[in-house]
Amino acid sequence: KQEVTQIPAALSVPEGENLVLNCSFTDSAIYNLQWFRQDPGKGLTSLLLIQSSQREQTSGRLNASLDKSSGRSTLYIAASQPGDSATYLCAVVDMDSSYKLIFGSGTRLLVRP
Amino acid sequence: EAGVVQSPRYKIIEKKQPVAFWCNPISGHNTLYWYRQNLGQGPELLIRYENEEAVDDSQLPKDRFSAERLKGVDSTLKIQPAELGDSAVYLCASSSGEAGVSDEQYFGPGTRLTVT
Numbered sequence: 639k640q641e642v643t644q645i646p647a648a649l650s651v652p653e654g655e656n657l658v659l660n661c662s663f664t665d666s667a668i669y670n671l672q673w674f675r676q677d678p679g680k681g682l683t684s685l686l687l688i689q690s691s692q693r694e695q696t697s698g699r700l701n702a703s704l705d706k707s708s709g710r711s712t713l714y715i716a717a718s719q720p721g722d723s724a725t726y727l728c729a730v731v732d733m734d735s736s737y738k739l740i741f742g743s744g745t746r747l748l749v750r751p
Numbered sequence: 752e753a754g755v756v757q758s759p760r761y762k763i764i765e766k767k768q769p770v771a772f773w774c775n776p777i778s779g780h781n782t783l784y785w786y787r788q789n790l791g792q793g794p795e796l797l798i799r800y801e802n803e804e805a806v807d808d809s810q811l812p813k814d815r816f817s818a819e820r821l822k823g824v825d826s827t828l829k830i831q832p833a834e835l836g837d838s839a840v841y842l843c844a845s846s847s848g849e850a851g852v853s854d855e856q857y858f859g860p861g862t863r864l865t866v867t
Binding site: 727 | 782784796842854855859860863
């Protein structure tokens, strides 16, 4: 059974710092991995989608990498801003669950001004 | 392009009462998902529709939960009767169906349910 883990559970950094959020998954047979942002009381906003054949995706200050063989993904945020404060969730669609996103519990990020 | 729309945004009910949530997916999206998110956890899938057909409802507690997607567009998720443990955020998502299992899923704002 696929399990997704995100470490750390919470992170506090000063504004301007570059940071990395980690996501690991137990079964490397995945179709894709998606990173989401969730603001308090809000739904999920898709940030980046990495297909299983891809190694990374970039959008603005965000870069996500995928290493399927080791079951790991990282989300890199450059020059962090207070507006980046949110919970970041990663999720995979694996070949057993088919279509169903399996989520980690998220990393709660606070960027201090 | 309008995103996934859900209503109501918040609902407070007493246990044993019924409750219903409504979702309107992104126009043209054939696949619709209902997820439940407990506090401090990631969402978990309850049911997935391809057009009007429920193709994966293995995680739906069928004794009290039901869902429908008439005409393959809007969907309603119902709980009857509600229990204290049903307090959670109920999220609706949709995807186009064009890339199959590799589709990107787009989420609505969710309905926060509190059962007292």
